[in-house]
Amino acid sequence: MSNSGYHVLSELETIQYVKKIPGLFSENALLICKELGDGNLNLVFRITEKGTSGKSIIIKQALPYARVVGESWPLTLDRSRIESDALMIQNILCPGLVPKVYLYDKEMSLTIMEDLSTHINMRKGLITRNQYPHFAKHIGTFLARTLFLTSDLALEPQYKKQKVVKFINLELCKITEDLVFTDPYYDATTNQFNPLMKEVIKEIWDHAELKLEITKLKERFLTHAQALIHGDLHTGSIMVTEKDTKVIDPEFAFYGPMGFDIGNVVANLLLNFCAHEGCSLDQKERLQYQDYLLNIVEEIWTIFEKEFRALWKGNESSFYASVQGYDDDYILRLLQDTLGYAGCEMMRRVIGLAHVPDLESIDDPKLRAKGERLALAIGQQLVLRRETVWTICDLTALVRYIKNREVDED
Amino acid sequence: MSNSGYHVLSELETIQYVKKIPGLFSENALLICKELGDGNLNLVFRITEKGTSGKSIIIKQALPYARVVGESWPLTLDRSRIESDALMIQNILCPGLVPKVYLYDKEMSLTIMEDLSTHINMRKGLITRNQYPHFAKHIGTFLARTLFLTSDLALEPQYKKQKVVKFINLELCKITEDLVFTDPYYDATTNQFNPLMKEVIKEIWDHAELKLEITKLKERFLTHAQALIHGDLHTGSIMVTEKDTKVIDPEFAFYGPMGFDIGNVVANLLLNFCAHEGCSLDQKERLQYQDYLLNIVEEIWTIFEKEFRALWKGNESSFYASVQGYDDDYILRLLQDTLGYAGCEMMRRVIGLAHVPDLESIDDPKLRAKGERLALAIGQQLVLRRETVWTICDLTALVRYIKNREVDED
Numbered sequence: 001m002s003n004s005g006y007h008v009l010s011e012l013e014t015i016q017y018v019k020k021i022p023g024l025f026s027e028n029a030l031l032i033c034k035e036l037g038d039g040n041l042n043l044v045f046r047i048t049e050k051g052t053s054g055k056s057i058i059i060k061q062a063l064p065y066a067r068v069v070g071e072s073w074p075l076t077l078d079r080s081r082i083e084s085d086a087l088m089i090q091n092i093l094c095p096g097l098v099p100k101v102y103l104y105d106k107e108m109s110l111t112i113m114e115d116l117s118t119h120i121n122m123r124k125g126l127i128t129r130n131q132y133p134h135f136a137k138h139i140g141t142f143l144a145r146t147l148f149l150t151s152d153l154a155l156e157p158q159y160k161k162q163k164v165v166k167f168i169n170l171e172l173c174k175i176t177e178d179l180v181f182t183d184p185y186y187d188a189t190t191n192q193f194n195p196l197m198k199e200v201i202k203e204i205w206d207h208a209e210l211k212l213e214i215t216k217l218k219e220r221f222l223t224h225a226q227a228l229i230h231g232d233l234h235t236g237s238i239m240v241t242e243k244d245t246k247v248i249d250p251e252f253a254f255y256g257p258m259g260f261d262i263g264n265v266v267a268n269l270l271l272n273f274c275a276h277e278g279c280s281l282d283q284k285e286r287l288q289y290q291d292y293l294l295n296i297v298e299e300i301w302t303i304f305e306k307e308f309r310a311l312w313k314g315n316e317s318s319f320y321a322s323v324q325g326y327d328d329d330y331i332l333r334l335l336q337d338t339l340g341y342a343g344c345e346m347m348r349r350v351i352g353l354a355h356v357p358d359l360e361s362i363d364d365p366k367l368r369a370k371g372e373r374l375a376l377a378i379g380q381q382l383v384l385r386r387e388t389v390w391t392i393c394d395l396t397a398l399v400r401y402i403k404n405r406e407v408d409e410d
Numbered sequence: 411m412s413n414s415g416y417h418v419l420s421e422l423e424t425i426q427y428v429k430k431i432p433g434l435f436s437e438n439a440l441l442i443c444k445e446l447g448d449g450n451l452n453l454v455f456r457i458t459e460k461g462t463s464g465k466s467i468i469i470k471q472a473l474p475y476a477r478v479v480g481e482s483w484p485l486t487l488d489r490s491r492i493e494s495d496a497l498m499i500q501n502i503l504c505p506g507l508v509p510k511v512y513l514y515d516k517e518m519s520l521t522i523m524e525d526l527s528t529h530i531n532m533r534k535g536l537i538t539r540n541q542y543p544h545f546a547k548h549i550g551t552f553l554a555r556t557l558f559l560t561s562d563l564a565l566e567p568q569y570k571k572q573k574v575v576k577f578i579n580l581e582l583c584k585i586t587e588d589l590v591f592t593d594p595y596y597d598a599t600t601n602q603f604n605p606l607m608k609e610v611i612k613e614i615w616d617h618a619e620l621k622l623e624i625t626k627l628k629e630r631f632l633t634h635a636q637a638l639i640h641g642d643l644h645t646g647s648i649m650v651t652e653k654d655t656k657v658i659d660p661e662f663a664f665y666g667p668m669g670f671d672i673g674n675v676v677a678n679l680l681l682n683f684c685a686h687e688g689c690s691l692d693q694k695e696r697l698q699y700q701d702y703l704l705n706i707v708e709e710i711w712t713i714f715e716k717e718f719r720a721l722w723k724g725n726e727s728s729f730y731a732s733v734q735g736y737d738d739d740y741i742l743r744l745l746q747d748t749l750g751y752a753g754c755e756m757m758r759r760v761i762g763l764a765h766v767p768d769l770e771s772i773d774d775p776k777l778r779a780k781g782e783r784l785a786l787a788i789g790q791q792l793v794l795r796r797e798t799v800w801t802i803c804d805l806t807a808l809v810r811y812i813k814n815r816e817v818d819e820d
Contacts, residue, residue: 152632157587158580160632165575170568177567182729208734215733219740222562222570223635319592323625324618330629 005107014045040068061110079251080109086250093149097142119239126272129289136296138245140303147258148311150228164225169254181218184351196369213383217340225255233261235268259337267345269293275358278371294396301392336386343382346375415517424455450478471520489661490519496663503559507552529649536682539699546706548655550713557668558721560638579664591628594761606779623793627750635665643671645678669747677755685768688781704806711802746796753792756785
């Protein structure tokens with residue numbers, strides 16, 4: 001990759017850059033640029049036209065290192081290509097469910113895309129207990145279409161393998177391999193957790209069966225090139241309004257196990273569920289919202305499965321379509337993978353480097369530990385019992401059971 | 411890939427070509443070149459020095475089409491790069507167990523390598539009931555070392571993924587996908603089988619559970635980038651003397667499931683086992699050789715497992731090494747994959763396009779059908795019962811059981 005012309009943009013340079021691109025803004029537009037400062041890895045600029053048009057765009061530029069750590073953690077600029085390519089594919093497969101890409105500049109490692117300032121980050125929405133009546137339908141559809149239509153179920157193997165090569169994502173996969181599947185399961189320096197959780201976490205480090213199952217899930221993450229997955233589909237990668245859903249930030253995209261994406265969505269809803277154990281709401285309101293969250297989990301899977309089966313049936317010419325029972329078998333394995341990866345995500349968000357604001361926003365460490373303990377209990381059981389689960393309701397029943405058990409213990 | 415200078419060599423041109431390469435033969439050597447004519451896909455020339463030196467080499471040149479079919483089946487010349495790269499890697503991992511590569515010429519898509527005219531094709535050796543006392547040790551070691559040392563068990567994931575890309579092998583994988591996993595399971599035009607087998611084969615085409623399991627094995631072949639496998643490791647890809655073993659022809663190499671390679675070795679020994687049901691030997695001699703074959707199967711796995719575990723233990727710094735029970739779990743899954751892929755290979759060699767001389771050399775179709783029927787019976791049960799097997803002796807016991815059952819039915 002040639003990036004000889006690459007340099008990090010300032011806000012002023014970004015305006016100059018944008019002005020040179022025909023069709024974005026009128027020639028005499030007065031533009032305001034602000035770097036939003038909320039990226040872990042990248043610069044994110046919003047450019048707004050002053051005046052009544054209200055027109056705005058986002059420019060996301062990759063830095064040659066991880067912003068959250070600094071230049072000591074170099075990262076390839078190529079992730080910018082992966083992100084824009086993934087967005088373009090997702091936009092074809094699920095029009096309207098990802099931001100539109102206006103331009104990708106390889107040399108500058110930047111992507112100009114639709115501004116979503118009318119949307120809020122789904123995680124923030126869940127923390128303030130908003131409800132999103134269309135979210136399950138949108139994300140279930142997004143998952144079914146992006147996963148099915150990039151897999152061997154829909155593509156000729158030869159074509160799919162070319163995509164596997166295009167989306168080899170060495171460095172960002174390594175982040176996941178380390179921070180999700182490795183570091184949380186021993187006393188790694190990257191871990192940072194609530195000191196009150198130390199005893200429970202030590203039990204996890206000593207839990208041989210759990211570590212074996214985590215390793216099998218890691219092996220699958222490393223070897224199972226099933227579909228072009230988003231790779232980082234937590235609720236912070238989803239922007240919502242009451243009516244709309246947009247999935248953003250697919251820079252971790254690669255060919256991996258479908259259940260990793262579905263599991264990440266489920267886990268982050270469950271992490272919010274757990275955080276509610278540590279909040280100071282009255283019990284009724286808390287239980288209602290927790291019920292709402294479990295209902296969305298069920299609804300997401302139900303919609304996902306329905307859409308996935310419809311795509312399967314619509315693909316009658318494929319060899320797979322005629323194999324009796326293959327759809328049921330495939331979908332059951334997806335559900336079990338989903339549980340496994342959801343469990344990994346829940347545990348690493350309590351033990352590892354990157355925590356979630358749902359729990360972190362609870363100031364009192366004792367209250368936070370209540371939610372964290374529940375997250376670890378659910379995460380463990382999702383991993384350990386994933387192969388005993390047959391329907392999505394088995395999952396939500398398991399969550400309710402563990403919650404009641406943990407709460408009784410208090 | 412640039413192949414602008416590529417042209418198909420004649421025997422005379424091959425001599426001229428070789429003479430230009432320093433270090434192979436002396437300047438005034440009198441060379442004889444013969445195209446051996448036994449390749450399905452390629453030209454294979456042997457160049458011998460006249461006189462007492464007896465020096466000889468092999469030149470293998472890829473054709474831009476499959477030789478066995480003709481120009482109507484175009485094939486990329488890039489398979490020549492894959493073959494020479496795989497040979498070089500295998501030679502580093504298992505010195506002496508593959509032919510030495512002297513030169514790879516990308517432009518001409520040819521590889522100059524060690525001549526093995528002192529060896530015979532293992533399949534021919536088995537057909538004439540030779541015994542190879544070192545074979546199990548050699549092939550078990552080859553499998554353990556090539557598979558373990560190219561997998562995530564030994565390599566950094568980032569490095570391994572670069573190898574995955576290098577060994578993407580679109581066209582040759584497609585041949586396997588079609589001829590092993592797809593065409594034999596319906597009435598495809600590529601199939602060609604003994605007309606006496608028609609009823610049994612129709613039962614297979616109607617066997618829903620079997621087709622589901624074949625599809626799952628195909629899915630794994632398409633998605634499971636576990637190790638750099640040989641990809642075509644039947645007994646015709648192995649050259650032997652009583653003391654030596656050389657694995658040849660890795661042009662189907664790619665990152666796939668380890669069990670595919672081990673299964674192909676096992677299946678081709680079992681196909682010879684089955685062919686003995688149709689031979690006219692006296693019973694005692696036949697049973698003795700069949701016992702010998704099952705003993706080698708057990709010995710190969712035992713040596714493979716021992717060597718694989720030794721590599722596992724030797725790799726103490728890896729994350730895996732410390733995960734209790736992961737080795738047992740991994741190896742059991744390998745054994746079960748081995749059975750599944752062995753079953754696929756046995757069935758496709760009876761139903762599909764490419765048969766094995768072990769069975770084809772039986773002239774009488776009725777006698778041949780005895781062997782073929784046993785091969786299909788064993789093949790099916792290996793696929794269907796693979797997850798009930800825990801040791802290699804469960805496999806050989808299953809083979810004996812099916813043989814006794816089938817023979818009783820006669």
